[in-house]
Amino acid sequence: MTTIALTINGEARELAVEPYRSLLDVLRNEAGLTGTKKGCDVGDCGACTVLVDGKPVNSCLMLGVEADGSEVLTIEGLQPAPNRLHPLQEAFIRLGGAQCGFCTPGMIMMAAALLAENPSPSEEEIRFGIAGNICRCTGYTKIVEAIQAAGKELA
Amino acid sequence: MRRFTYHEPATLDEAVSLLAAPNAQILAGGTDLLVELKEQLRRADCVVNIKKIPGIAGLAYDDKAGLRIGALATAREVEVSPLVLDKYRSLAQSVRELGSIQVRHRATIIGNVCRASPSADTIPPLIADGASLRICGAGGERTLKVEDFFLGPGRTVLKPGDVVTEIVVPPPPPGTRKIYIKHGRRKAMELATVGVAVTHVPGAETRIVLGAVAPTPLRARHAEDLLRGKRLTDELIAKAAQAAVAESRPISNVRASAEYRREMVGVLTRRALEQLR
Numbered sequence: 001m002t003t004i005a006l007t008i009n010g011e012a013r014e015l016a017v018e019p020y021r022s023l024l025d026v027l028r029n030e031a032g033l034t035g036t037k038k039g040c041d042v043g044d045c046g047a048c049t050v051l052v053d054g055k056p057v058n059s060c061l062m063l064g065v066e067a068d069g070s071e072v073l074t075i076e077g078l079q080p081a082p083n084r085l086h087p088l089q090e091a092f093i094r095l096g097g098a099q100c101g102f103c104t105p106g107m108i109m110m111a112a113a114l115l116a117e118n119p120s121p122s123e124e125e126i127r128f129g130i131a132g133n134i135c136r137c138t139g140y141t142k143i144v145e146a147i148q149a150a151g152k153e154l155a
Numbered sequence: 156m157r158r159f160t161y162h163e164p165a166t167l168d169e170a171v172s173l174l175a176a177p178n179a180q181i182l183a184g185g186t187d188l189l190v191e192l193k194e195q196l197r198r199a200d201c202v203v204n205i206k207k208i209p210g211i212a213g214l215a216y217d218d219k220a221g222l223r224i225g226a227l228a229t230a231r232e233v234e235v236s237p238l239v240l241d242k243y244r245s246l247a248q249s250v251r252e253l254g255s256i257q258v259r260h261r262a263t264i265i266g267n268v269c270r271a272s273p274s275a276d277t278i279p280p281l282i283a284d285g286a287s288l289r290i291c292g293a294g295g296e297r298t299l300k301v302e303d304f305f306l307g308p309g310r311t312v313l314k315p316g317d318v319v320t321e322i323v324v325p326p327p328p329p330g331t332r333k334i335y336i337k338h339g340r341r342k343a344m345e346l347a348t349v350g351v352a353v354t355h356v357p358g359a360e361t362r363i364v365l366g367a368v369a370p371t372p373l374r375a376r377h378a379e380d381l382l383r384g385k386r387l388t389d390e391l392i393a394k395a396a397q398a399a400v401a402e403s404r405p406i407s408n409v410r411a412s413a414e415y416r417r418e419m420v421g422v423l424t425r426r427a428l429e430q431l432r
Contacts, residue, residue: 002161018158019159019160019161019202020156020157020158020159020161020192020202021156022156022189041193042189042190042193042194043186043189043190043254043255043257043258044344046255046257049257055231055260056256056257056260057257057260057261058186058255058257058258058261060189061185061186061189061190061257061258061261062185062189062261063161063182063185063189063202063204065161065204066185066204066206110256110257113256128343129256131255131256131342131343131344132254132255132256132257132258132343132344133255
């Protein structure tokens, strides 16, 4: 066991973790944050996307111990205030960007990273940006629309 | 993942001695290593994270030495570098094709090279540009052309304890033109069915490197010989494309048949050369 100190969603945490546990498992089990989903667990589906020091990564492809000293943002930490949703969450609800919802946390975290770099992305830029997030329900059209709408609101 | 011990060496020497142990695995980006550990394609008794070692990160460019890619430089760093796009266009193109943005934020260029996949996207452009690797091991340091690094699928000349610390890509002579074309079944998150990188120095040489059509990335030397010092005419391009087809040694697998791959080598080599003249 190694003890890691990191910031998760703005809160300083110390967690005892085995070195062979992924950041995804650490977030879901040791940190108790189950908003981040485990889809494929090998970096293909993007459901486990979180931001580490502002960068979108597959938390299944990173060891928990590697997050020592970093700042992690998960879907639970995205809302600006309790009882207030992030514009991306609002837009996904309003425009039907979520159906079963399993890909949604990862999709929204990736979209947040994308909009932070480029507040008004074209459809092509959005599709390139979310290429590593697989959705089996929506056909992506409504997801792209929701990201574009949220971008307008955030800009 | 199965249990392993974990180390974060502070120096290269420390890493080299830790990596000499049996079943010690090097961790930089981890995007291949963790998948292979989870799927039990690889065994690790000990994982050595090299990210705390100073001096092996980042990109640097110098007009004489060219581009230095450190062991920790991620695919994403290369992708968003205006300098790489300007001077190493085929490398920039290949990196955009590697995994997803999430993967590229972790995956390192050197990791992609050391994994030695025949279909790796970054390798053909690096070979076409004449890149070299610097390797640090028990016996000291050595340099080697990327072209001479591979022994077969997943196999390189690296010995236990060796760490590739940097890749150096020479500066392009004035007027150099480059391209990488990847052919896959889908646009994103795909392994190459065939990849073709060409670096064309007008009036001098044209280097053509084929990916995913042999056990290792392959230079199409006969095709290159046909083009050396010549103007790229339609007739010459057609001949070079045919030569590249003859030099390729593809296999059939889940992504494509050998026949299809061979056909695509011709199409993509022609297309690449047409775009560079």
